[in-house]
Amino acid sequence: MAQVKTIAVIGAGIMGRGIAHAAAIGGYRTILEDLLPTALRRAESEIRANLDKAVELGKVSSPDADAAFRRLEYAGSVEDAAREADLVIEAVPEEMESKIEIFTLLDKICRPATILASNTSSLSVTEIASVTYRAKKCVGMHFFNPVHKMMLLEVVRALETDDDALATALEVGKRMGREVVVIKESPGFITSRINAMIGNEAFYMLQEGIASAADIDKALKLGLNHPMGPFELVDLVGLDTRLNILEYLHKSLGEKYRPAPLLVQYVKAGRLGRKSGRGVYEYPEGAATAKTADSAPSETVLAVSRQVSSSTSHGA
Numbered sequence: 400m401a402q403v404k405t406i407a408v409i410g411a412g413i414m415g416r417g418i419a420h421a422a423a424i425g426g427y428r429t430i431l432e433d434l435l436p437t438a439l440r441r442a443e444s445e446i447r448a449n450l451d452k453a454v455e456l457g458k459v460s461s462p463d464a465d466a467a468f469r470r471l472e473y474a475g476s477v478e479d480a481a482r483e484a485d486l487v488i489e490a491v492p493e494e495m496e497s498k499i500e501i502f503t504l505l506d507k508i509c510r511p512a513t514i515l516a517s518n519t520s521s522l523s524v525t526e527i528a529s530v531t532y533r534a535k536k537c538v539g540m541h542f543f544n545p546v547h548k549m550m551l552l553e554v555v556r557a558l559e560t561d562d563d564a565l566a567t568a569l570e571v572g573k574r575m576g577r578e579v580v581v582i583k584e585s586p587g588f589i590t591s592r593i594n595a596m597i598g599n600e601a602f603y604m605l606q607e608g609i610a611s612a613a614d615i616d617k618a619l620k621l622g623l624n625h626p627m628g629p630f631e632l633v634d635l636v637g638l639d640t641r642l643n644i645l646e647y648l649h650k651s652l653g654e655k656y657r658p659a660p661l662l663v664q665y666v667k668a669g670r671l672g673r674k675s676g677r678g679v680y681e682y683p684e685g686a687a688t689a690k691t692a693d694s695a696p697s698e699t700v701l702a703v704s705r706q707v708s709s710s711t712s713h714g715a
């Protein structure tokens with residue numbers, strides 16, 4: 400099994416910064432990179448805040464949190480981040496062209512033994528790996544949002560992934576404190592395939608006027624015991640990310656995954672969820688409350704938002 404000491408994380412958005420946090424806590428020298436300097440600054444302050452919170456809750460000791468923070472480095476280019484890495488985890492947007500661009504570059508920069516992992520929620524790691532000369536060293540490592548709270552890791556074995564790369568991904572996942580499941584590559588793996596279906600059905604219901612967003616969320620939480628409603632979840636995941644996943648599942652698995660027109664419209668309108676301040680619900684600046692975008696009464700909405708802020712179970 401490959402010895403991993405240094406991990407590079409490419410993309411410092413919602414997932415990249417969480418993966419970097421988990422890697423640093425796991426004892427790895429961790430180098431985080433993004434195209435946007437603002438994303439790196441935001442990542443640094445969020446990781447610090449999440450480490451402080453973990454100390455406050457007694458989950459990590461203060462010296463361990465400080466040591467993890469010191470293990471983090473920030474790079475302004477993929478070259479600087481990946482040159483010395485033993486493992487690279489890519490977390491750029493869920494578009495095949497972006498993944499292929501990054502893997503082509505990584506294959507040139509990284510040492511031959513370096514393992515290349517993608518945090519894709521649904522795409523074919525076999526297809527991403529095919530642009531490299533090291534397909535056997537490519538693997539899927541699908542983390543969940545928010546990474547510092549969600550303990551599952553889906554490790555995806557692509558067509559050419561060898562035993563060594565798979566064993567390394569499992570070992571790193573365990574050191575990051577994850578519970579791991581191994582999946583033979585298939586679109587959407589286990590979780591995204593099921594979750595995209597539930598979320599899409601919820602958008603069809605909203606579009607058909609069957610119930611308000613808040614009531615659909617309430618029904619799934621109180622009637623089916625889901626920790627979050629499908630709209631609370633998609634606002635957290637990002638409507639654009641969910642749409643990309645559905646488009647891919649539709650293309651690869653067929654008609655039942657066709658994205659709901661209302662979801663497509665929301666994305667066109669820039670309603671991407673919490674990250675843009677408005678998705679299905681609204682997120683007024685600085686407030687921890689979510690205001691519904693349709694006709695639910697305000698008390699219901701506030702009750703929903705309180706549960707959103709205390710809930711922890713999410714996936715793309």
Ligand SMILES: NC(=O)c1ccc[n+]([C@@H]2O[C@H](COP(=O)([O-])OP(=O)(O)OC[C@H]3O[C@@H](n4cnc5c(N)ncnc54)[C@H](O)[C@@H]3O)[C@@H](O)[C@H]2O)c1
Binds near residue numbers: 520
């Ligand atoms: N959001 C979720 O809940 C979730 C959960 C599991 C997996 N994922 C997967 O993780 C990946 C990232 O999703 P996200 O939600 O973090 O997206 P995001 O939009 O929050 O972050 C993506 C980041 O990548 C950066 N980026 C774009 N192109 C880049 C490039 N060429 N080089 C370096 N950085 C670049 C962007 O500036 C941005 O900061 C996707 O594949 C997604 O499907 C997302």
